[in-house]
Every structure is written in structure tokens, then in C-alpha cells.
Amino acid sequence: MTDRSGSSPAVNADRLFLGSCIALIATSVAFATVGAVMLALKRDFVLTNEQVGWIGGAALWGFAVSQLVFAPLADSLGMRSLLRFAFVGHLIGALMMITAGGFAMLFSGALVIAMGNGLVEAACNPLVAALYPDNKTVKLNQFHVWFPGGVVIGGLASYGLDLAGVGAWQIKIGLILIPTLVYGWMILREPFPPTEGVEAGVSMGEMFKAAFATPLMWVMLIAMAMTASVELGPNRWVPAVLESGGMAGILVLVWINGLMAVMRYRAGDFVHRFSPTGLLLAASVVSGVGLLALSYTNGVGATFAAATVFAVGVCYFWPTMLGVVSERIPRSGALGLGLMGTVGMATVGLITSPQMGRIADRYAHAEIPVAEAVTLFQQAERTLAERTDADAVAAADAVAVVARGYQQGAGLPEPATANALRALIASDADPGLVGQAQAILGPADNYGGKISFRYVVPLCGVLLLIFAGLYARDRAAGGYRVQRIGEAA
Numbered sequence: 275m276t277d278r279s280g281s282s283p284a285v286n287a288d289r290l291f292l293g294s295c296i297a298l299i300a301t302s303v304a305f306a307t308v309g310a311v312m313l314a315l316k317r318d319f320v321l322t323n324e325q326v327g328w329i330g331g332a333a334l335w336g337f338a339v340s341q342l343v344f345a346p347l348a349d350s351l352g353m354r355s356l357l358r359f360a361f362v363g364h365l366i367g368a369l370m371m372i373t374a375g376g377f378a379m380l381f382s383g384a385l386v387i388a389m390g391n392g393l394v395e396a397a398c399n400p401l402v403a404a405l406y407p408d409n410k411t412v413k414l415n416q417f418h419v420w421f422p423g424g425v426v427i428g429g430l431a432s433y434g435l436d437l438a439g440v441g442a443w444q445i446k447i448g449l450i451l452i453p454t455l456v457y458g459w460m461i462l463r464e465p466f467p468p469t470e471g472v473e474a475g476v477s478m479g480e481m482f483k484a485a486f487a488t489p490l491m492w493v494m495l496i497a498m499a500m501t502a503s504v505e506l507g508p509n510r511w512v513p514a515v516l517e518s519g520g521m522a523g524i525l526v527l528v529w530i531n532g533l534m535a536v537m538r539y540r541a542g543d544f545v546h547r548f549s550p551t552g553l554l555l556a557a558s559v560v561s562g563v564g565l566l567a568l569s570y571t572n573g574v575g576a577t578f579a580a581a582t583v584f585a586v587g588v589c590y591f592w593p594t595m596l597g598v599v600s601e602r603i604p605r606s607g608a609l610g611l612g613l614m615g616t617v618g619m620a621t622v623g624l625i626t627s628p629q630m631g632r633i634a635d636r637y638a639h640a641e642i643p644v645a646e647a648v649t650l651f652q653q654a655e656r657t658l659a660e661r662t663d664a665d666a667v668a669a670a671d672a673v674a675v676v677a678r679g680y681q682q683g684a685g686l687p688e689p690a691t692a693n694a695l696r697a698l699i700a701s702d703a704d705p706g707l708v709g710q711a712q713a714i715l716g717p718a719d720n721y722g723g724k725i726s727f728r729y730v731v732p733l734c735g736v737l738l739l740i741f742a743g744l745y746a747r748d749r750a751a752g753g754y755r756v757q758r759i760g761e762a763a
Contacts (some may be wrong), residue, residue, distance in 0.1 A: 276685045280356040283465035290412075294398040295420040296355065300364055300453040301337075301391035302424025303431075305510075306531075307450060308384060310432040311443035312514040315380060318443070320697045322689045323638070324723070325377055327631025329384050330510045335623025336388025336394070338616040345396040346613020347421050349478070349646060354466045356397035362388025364454040372444045387450065388623070395615050400469045403600050407470060410454050411550055411597030415541030418593035422531035422538065424453070425509075429528035471607035474759045484605035485613060491603050495617045497740050498595050502618030503556075504561050505588040507626035508568070508727050512581075515634070515723030520717045521574060530581050534589035539665030541590065549754040550598045553590050553683060555741040561587025562734025569727035583588040592618070630726035638722030639688040641694075642714060647686060649718040650710050651676055651694065669694070669701035692718070 308330060311493075316326050321722030343358055351482055363386050370383030398417065406413040420685040432446045467473075471481055485491055509527065511625075537544075564584030571577045595618075599610045651673050660672040672694040679687035701706050748754045 285405075285467045287464055290461055290464060290466065291405060291417070293457050293464070294394075295417060296456040296460060297360065297394045297398060297399065298321045298417065299424035300450060300457060301394050302421040302531075303428035303453055304364070304368075304387050304391060304450045305529065306425040306524075307419075307427030307432055307446045307637050308387075308511055309513045309626070310429060311446050311581035312511075313444040313517050313719060316514070316698050317655030317700045319376060319380070319430055320672065320693055320700060321377060322693060323631040323635045323719070324689070325631075326627060327628040327634075329377070329380050330631075331623040331627035331645075332381050332384040332388060334388060334506065334510070334619045334627060336385040337490065338618075338620030338623060339482050341396050341612045341619065343394055345400075345704040346362075346478070346481070346609045348396060348400050348608035349472050351470050352466060353397040353401045353469065354462065354464070356393050357457075358462055360390045360393035360397065361454060361458045363393060367448045368447055368454075371447045373426065374747040380519045388619075388716050392615065392619065394466050396608070399596060399600075399611040399615070400471075401466065404467045411545055411594060411601045412542040413591040414600070415538045415545070415590065418596075419535045419538040421592070422534035422589070426528050426535060427529035429513075429524045429531070433524050433528070452689075453647070458750065461505055469608055470604065470759055476605055476607060476759070479678065481607045481609045484603055484607075485610045488603050488606070491599065491606060491613075493740065494595060494599055495613060497554075497737060498614050498619040501558075501588075501591040501595060502622050503626040504624045504730055504733050504737070505591050507630055507730055508584070509588075510622070510627050511630055511634075511723055511726065515720060515727075518723065519720030521577065522715065526577060526581050529578060530585040533582060533585035536588040536691070537540040537586065538593060543595070544590070545594070545693070547743070548647060549748060550594050550601070551741060551745040551748050551754060553594055553693065554598075555738070555745050557587050557590050557594075558734050558737035559587070559684070560739055561566075561591070562731050562738075563587070565727055565734070566731045569724045569731070574588065597698070601756040604757055619691070626730070630723075633726040633729055634719065634722035635689050635692065636722070637725040638692060639720040640668065640713075641685070641718040642686060642691055643720045644686055646710075647676075647691060647695070647714055648680060650698075650707065650714065651680075654698055654703065654707055657707060658701070661701075661703060663701075664703040665697075666703055667698040669703060672697040676733070 284624060301680055311544050312326050312330060315321060366389060367383050367387030370386060371380055373381045373382055402413050402417045403410050428449055431449050435445055441526055512527045513523035516526055564587050567580035571580045594615055596611055599614055603610055654673050675690050676687060676694045695711045698711045
């Protein structure tokens with residue numbers, strides 16, 4: 275293999291694969307830590323669920339932006355250049371969030387981190403396909419072990435910081451920098467192979483034609499929007515939703531992703547037994563059952579049981595979808611893989627995550643007990659009147675907005691009521707008042723979040739129909755067949 279300089283240095287496939295896995299750990303640590311701090315951001319900056327959903331969503335759709343822009347350029351710029359851009363994005367984005375003073379900077383930092391994440395996938399998915407051309411679906415699954423694996427690492431590190439009493443959200447975001455520095459040291463100076471498209475002489479025009487003129491590609495893009503929503507939408511909200519109900523939500527997220535990592539590592543057994551399309555068909559059923567159960571359960575044991583079913587269902591979605599595109603539409607190359615990631619992350623970031631936040635806000639508001647909240651706000655007005663610190667003044671203003679709306683006969687205003695409770699909690703005005711505010715807001719947020727899970731479940735039914743059709747077509751043709759890049763479609 276030759277690199278873009280025209281020389282022929284030896285390509286160290288093992289080091290490149292390991293470095294790619296660590297780069298993917300950086301993206302998943304970012305996913306885990308942003309998810310782990312969502313409740314803290316909501317309280318420290320007095321944000322609505324929808325605003326937090328936009329921050330969480332930016333950490334996803336920014337991925338889509340960089341995939342859309344840079345994945346088609348993997349052939350021309352080279353995969354190493356894309357990883358260098360990713361390295362810079364991870365560094366700058368993490369520092370932006372750590373030093374943020376409000377929603378705008380938090381949102382921007384999450385967006386820059388996500389663009390770094392997208393660059394990792396834009397480079398590493400075609401890199402893995404180029405390193406292992408005869409075993410792409412299995413190796414892509416094993417590469418993607420380290421997305422849930424990194425979530426486990428980041429989630430446990432965040433939980434450990436909490437136990438050690440150093441659980442400031444800025445420190446948790448700083449965890450992103452550790453794998454970033456490691457993958458930068460490991461592979462950014464290594465020689466890289468050309469992409470499969472470059473190796474086979476596929477032109478940019480041929481790649482675009484294969485990506486956009488193939489009916490199967492459009493089916494897979496539509497399915498990717500839904501599989502990504504089922505997997506990443508609820509996963510983004512699990513810590514905040516369960517923590518508001520008094521459970522260690524980050525540990526449930528760690529459990530889900532630990533199971534996903536183990537299952538993906540064993541992907542070869544399942545891919546060869548069921549075929550990729552058969553595996554996706556089974557996953558659509560199991561994930562729907564698990565997510566529906568997760569939206570109803572309350573106890574620790576029942577929650578972990580539902581989370582187990584959900585994890586088993588969603589674990590193969592993302593890498594197997596990529597594998598099918600790479601194996602069945604190989605001439606789409608890096609562009610095809612990039613489009614899949616773009617559609618998946620853009621859908622979750624721009625639609626699924628904010629909409630889940632909006633649904634959670636609506637249902638949480640309906641669960642707030644009016645009489646208890648009004649009594650609490652009346653007590654808070656008297657207590658906060660004597661305080662002059664910024665947090666107390668902000669809380670007093672938020673409480674006053676609710677009081678004016680209620681006195682005018684409009685009932686408790688939405689989302690001002692939940693914001694006032696969050697501001698009161700953040701102010702630490704009085705331990706008793708803070709405890710009462712938490713007792714009112716926590717169950718409401720927990721309920722609203724679980725209802726938002728339930729709204730995602732119907733997507734699994736649509737996926738069942740799509741994958742059943744693809745599986746039936748494969749059976750009629752004699753089974754799933756991998757298409758080589760030089761073969762006619």
C-alpha cells in the first residue's frame with residue numbers, strides 16, 4: 275500500500291486499529307461525560323430540558339456536520355489529515371465547555387467536540403474497511419466495541435469522581451482530553467493506507483453515483499435515522515432521567531454500554547449465524563421491548579433488567595448498518611459510510627434529542643403538584659428577599675415570574691415553573707426549601723423523561739418492517755452476499 279506522498283512505508287495495521295479504537299474512546303467518553311453532566315448543567319445554569327436537549331443534541335448533530343463535509347474528502351485529504359482535525363476539535367471543544375459561562379458557550383463547545391467525533395468516524399470507518407477488506411462487518415463491530423466501551427470508562431470515571439467528592443462537571447468534561455492525547459501520540463505520525471476507493475481507482479463521481487443512485491442506499495439511510503434514534507436518543511437521556519428519580523443513572527448507562535461492548539466483541543458469532551440483515555431484524559424487536567419496559571420500570575432491579583434487554587437490542591444497530599453499506603454498496607466508499615453517520619447523528623441531534631426534551635418538559639410540568647409548588651414559592655419569596663448573591667437574585671426573579679403568572683389566573687406557567695424550581699435548588703437558599711424543591715421537581719422530571727422514551731418505541735415497529743423486507747429479499751436470492759468493489763451491482 276502507498277500513502278498520499280507516493281512513498282511506500284510499511285503500514286502497521288495493529289497500531290492503526292488500536293489507535294483508531296482509542297480515538298473512538300475519546301468520542302464515547304465525550305458522549306458519556308456530556309450525558310453525565312446534563313443534570314448539573316440544568317441546575318447550575320438554570321436551563322430547561324429543551325435547552326439541555328439542544329446541548330446534548332449539538333454533541334450529536336455536530337458529528338453529522340463534519341461527517342457530511344469531510345467523509346467525501348477522505349480519499350483526497352487522506353484519513354490521517356481528518357484525524358488531525360479531530361484531535362484539534364476534541365482539545366478546543368472540551369476547553370470551551372470547561373470555561374463556559376452560559377448556554378451559548380456550552381452549546382458551542384459541545385458542537386465542536388461533536389465535529390471532532392464526526393471526523394474520527396469519517397476517518398476510521400474507511401480505515402478499518404481498508405485494513406480488513408475481507409472481514410468488514412465483523413471488524414467494524416469490533417472497532418465499535420469502543421464506543422460503548424468508552425462510555426463505560428467515562429461513566430465509571432464520572433461516578434468515581436462523584437464518590438471521591440470531586441464531581442465538578444468541568445472535571446468530568448476534562449476526561450475527554452486523556453484519550454485525545456493518547457490517540458494523538460499513537461497514530462497521527464503513522465503512515466496510513468489509501469482508502470478502498472483510491473486502491474480500486476474509484477473516482478469521486480462513481481462514489482457519488484453509487485451512494486445516491488442505489489435504491490438500497492436510500493433504504494439504509496432511512497433506517498439509519500431510526501436505528502440511531504432508538505439507540506442514541508434514550509442513551510443520551512438515561513443518566514439525567516434516572517438521576518432525577520433518585521437512581522444512579524450513570525451506572526445504568528454504564529451497564530447498558532458494557533453489555534453492548536461485550537456483545538459487539540462477539541459480533542462474528544452472531545453475524546455468521548443470522549446474517550447482517552437477520553441480525554438487524556432481531557435487534558428491532560428486542561430493542562423495542564427493552565425501551566418500552568425501561569419507560570415503565572421504577573425499581574433498581576426492574577430498571578437494570580429492562581436496560582439489559584434494551585442493550586442487547588441496540589448493540590448491533592450502528593456497526594452492522596455500516597457493515598451492510600460497505601459490503602453491499604462498496605463503491606460508495608467513504609462517502610457512503612459518512613452519509614450513514616451523518617443521517618444518524620443529524621436525526622438524533624436535531625430531532626430526537628430536542629424532541630425528547632420537549633416531551634419531557636410537557637409531561638413533567640403536568641406532574642408538578644400545584645398546591646405544594648405554590649406554597650413553596652411563597653416561602654421562597656420571603657426567604658430570598660433578604661439575599662443579595664447572584665444565585666439567590668436569579669432564583670427570586672424566577673419565582674416572581676411564576677407567582678405573577680399564577681396570580682393572573684393562568685395556572686403554573688410552563689416551563690417557568692420547572693425553571694424556578696431549578697433556580698431555587700441552584701441557589702442553596704435554605705436546605706429545607708431546596709429539599710422541598712427537589713422533592714417536587716425530581717419525580718416530575720423522572721416521569722416526563724420516561725414518557726419521552728415511550729415516544730421512541732414506535733420506530734422499532736417501522737424498522738421491523740424494513741428489515742423483514744431486506745431479510746426476505748436475501749433469502750429469496752439464496753442468502754446474504756458480500757459484493758466486491760470490482761463487481762457489477
